[in-house]
Amino acid sequence: MKAAMIFDMDGTLFQTDRILEASLHDTFQLLRDEEKWEGDTPLETYRDIMGVPLTDVWKTLLPLHPTHVHERVNDVFQDKLIQNILGGMGALYPHTEDLLSYLAERGFPIFVASNGYPRYLETIVEYYALDRWIISSYSIEDIDSVDKGELIRKVKADHHLSHGIVIGDRRSDFKGAEANEFLSIGCAFDFSQENELREADVVVDDLIEIRDYLEKVK
The missing domain is CATH 3.40.50.1000 (HAD superfamily/HAD-like)
Known part of the structure; x- marks a missing residue:
């Protein structure tokens, strides 16, 4: 063989870069709307650690947030990624x-x-x-x-x-x-x-x- x-x-x-920014921004906008995040979307931080498991991603991007918030944010992020793929934004x-x-x-x-x-x-x-x-x-x-x-x-x-x-x-x-x-x-x-x-x-x-x-x- x-x-x-x-x-x-x-x-x-x-x-992934084609859908990452929009997906991550939408996810963090949800946190802003819920007053659980202030400031810009940490896109560059995510770029730097791209390739690590998503559990580690949220520990890095949201170190002060509890695990249940990480899990919810991850679900939202996955949905946004998939929506953007199906919307033809990726390549x-x-x-x-x-x-x-x-x-x-x-x-x-x-x-x-x-x-x-x-x-x-x-x-x-x-x-x-x-x-x-x-x-x-x-x-x-x-x-x-x-x-x-x-x-x-x-x-x-x-x-x-x-x-x-x-x-x-x-x-x-x-x-x-x-x-x-x-x-x-x-x-x-x-x-x-x-x-x-x-x-x-x-x-x-x-x-x-x-x-x-x-x-x-x-």
Whole structure:
């Protein structure tokens, strides 16, 4: 079997940045309306920590708010994200479909392993018909851990994968690949950080470069 290709979703296949600002602003506007937040929406703080589990996001953005507020805000945020996807505000990164088609035609098993919630991932997959190529999408909610390495390990175990490549944009993806003895490819896209990309085995500026890389090493 050829190496499994395990993709992150946000900031790797899907341009989350296109829906993030509106979704986060609407969520924090609700808090303002309820007099539970003052000031601007902490968009830049979220950009900096993009890729961490959402439970950690709300602990960072709302450190003084109780857990039940975090849970409610998360539900609202998920609804806003999905509304904006279905409203056509999002987009796949350039050459996503070209790359996935190339991989599938050549027998590479394709999976998604993401910190995103199941309903959110399902919405993206269905809206863009990514199930033409993706065998299965895994959410961090599928395991009793917030460790991306553990999520990748579940994909590995469920499908009896002996070798694979993890494609993502943040340190958690690269560390998760390393923990499973998989290769990592870093995507220098919207949420990526230069110091984290240094930990990837390969770095690309465009998804189609993954095709070129595979052609060179086959």
